[in-house]
Amino acid sequence: MAPVDTGAMNVTSLHIALISETFPPEINGVANTLGRLSQGLIQRGHRLQLIRPRQLADEQQASDEHLLLTRGWPLPGYPGLQWGQSSLHKLLRRWQRQRPDVLYIATEGPLGLSALRAARRLGIPVVSGFHTNFQQYTGHYGLGLLTRALTRYLRWFHNRTRMTLVPSPSQRLELQRRGFERLMLLARGVDGQLFHPSHRSPELRASWGLGQDDIAVLHVGRLAAEKNLALLVRSFRELQQRFPQQRLKLVLVGDGPLRAQLQEELPQAIFCGVQRGTALAEHYASGDLFLFPSLSETFGNVVLEAQAAGLAVVAYDQAAAAQHIHHGHNGALAMPGDEQGFIDAACWLLEDRESLRSVRLNARQHAGKQGWDAIVAQFEHLLQDASSAHITDEKKPRCAGA
Template sequence: MSTFLHVTLVTETYAPEINGVANTLGRLCEGLRQRGHKVELVRPRQNGEAAPAVPEELMLCRGWPIPGYPGLQWGQTSMHKLLRRWQRRRPDVLYIATEGPLGLAALRAARRLGIAVISGFHTNFPQYTQQYGMGFITRLLTHYLRWFHNRSRFTLVPSVSQKLELERRGFERIELLSRGVDSQLFNPSRRSQALRASWGVGDDEIAVLHVGRLAAEKNLSLLKTCFEALQHSYPQQRLRLVIVGDGPQRNALEQQLPNAVFCGSQRGEVLASHYASGDLFLFPSLTETFGNVVLEALASGLAVVAYDEAAAGQHIRHGHNGALAMPGDAEAFIDAARWLLEDSETLRRVRLNARQHASRQGWNLIIDQFERQLREVCPQEVGLPVKSLS
């Protein structure tokens, strides 16, 4: 096998879009290129985007907006266009990260040409349909996703809980690929007293932080319930709720939480400073395949309260570097947050342990594993067709 691979990554979301999938794919793509691999990206054209400077590395296709998700879109292209492109420059392996029209066209074209395919399960759409009052299509959607992923050589998932859930639903050949965090970027040293002051938080006061997309599937009603419970339990402690992110529920949340600070979407060093300037991190979501923000919060030295699943289940040891609740038990979630504020020494110790743990969760090992998984499905001599699954 030759030293370097020609990898095609197919996705309907990518930076500068702000979400965990786009962040993860950017890291994987950059990591492979740094190792000398050729990475071709196939994705929808973003607003105002010009033709690619290097057409061999980027194929842009048409995008259609996703209802209720401004800024995100489905991608669409014909299988025949992909066939022509890959017949001219055949990739060794495809990584299909999304299961929409673009991912389906790529899967069909790859199977026609006998190109090895690995798929990624990045978004838990069946759980989303329940949150949006469309539970009647959950079974159909699960059937389609199972059909889609079972036609790849294997499917990568980021957490053990997600692997068990998919296997229970009849998905085959599930393998783990976790996520990392840039602990140089997300670092307690970026704490800003000026930023805290702009939130109305003094040195000895507590900034209760939430970072994420403000959408129905994130279980954000628990933010309000939990924060109000903390205020009631600790009337002597001045608390301020700070929410970083944007999405379809922002207007409703602003009305429900008139005293909260809404910072909108942030990225890069500014985002890292927002994390580091907080103290307690509330993450009530129950629909994550992983939840990159959990690792980012831990790396920033925050005490995280979350449900015991996905990233939190993998990286938080209850009472040591964070606090966990059984999934769906809202009262236990609130109790976990209360425990962290019982005394300042508990909060200090948990925050130190959080940073120490997350600082060991870098991206290099994740990208090494991803590279091995890509090589595993390539033919012995790169360039030869592989037998596709029926």
């Protein structure tokens, strides 16, 4: 380790190994977060080693000192993604040659478990991240009996790391109640230059069949059971019934196993598929109202992205929404599980044009201040603390027989 000037203060340059099942250019909240954190750490002078399963797009990609690709299995329900296989001996050999100062394990599958075991064997400190509520997904896929077992495994896994980073106070409280220990808050940010109202496109709106004064009701995310999309359908239909004089169009950005079913239920809706970069920013900014009915998020990056693009967001009062939406000021909230409350919140936003305009302006103003720089700096110091504490522990004298 060597000192590096990050611009604000001198900190120790770290050799960090990041282990994850998913990483950009894959499109999901975990990949987006890890991409931002990794880029920020590299810019701040740290050395990063990425360990992830080989994906379909990696046919010509070779491992090197900064990247270790492992074998993987296809992940059911997630076309194109691979579930990393256990790689204990491969990781032991690599880390004996190039020992990291600290590990960050973002996913708890076989690859993450083998990294945890290798690190414990070699005495390398580990920080973990709780990025996905896998224990909540089981019920949506007919595997409810596994929920308790999966929760026990996740608790066992994370409690064997030096600390677990969680994205929201509500997530931290839920995990504390389930016996998870040493939980630290690491929020999420948004690229306020990419996601910006200036990307609003009259041409895109026209392709949706909407004029300047019409309302685009937007949803961005994976079209899957865990996203509570039945409420999205119900909410939009009630908006149509309550505001028959208003031209409304439901626009869905993303893909997933429920797409075909939703297209049958919503023949008039616009299905845009997966969008990236500037195209995604244009889709956000060309919307007006953003419905986010999910109850399974650890955070929900799309909430901040929609706010940054100047949309009025309707969501449940948890995760990102609980942190970043002040009901009636820069969005609208419903109590978790209150479906009628969610629908009423959406309808309230369309009752008055001036109120909708004010909420959208306030949303942009708030989200524009939620950049990634401070979050990367916090992540850096948490990793530094884990590494320094481990060195201190190793130097402590041990009692005979300990």
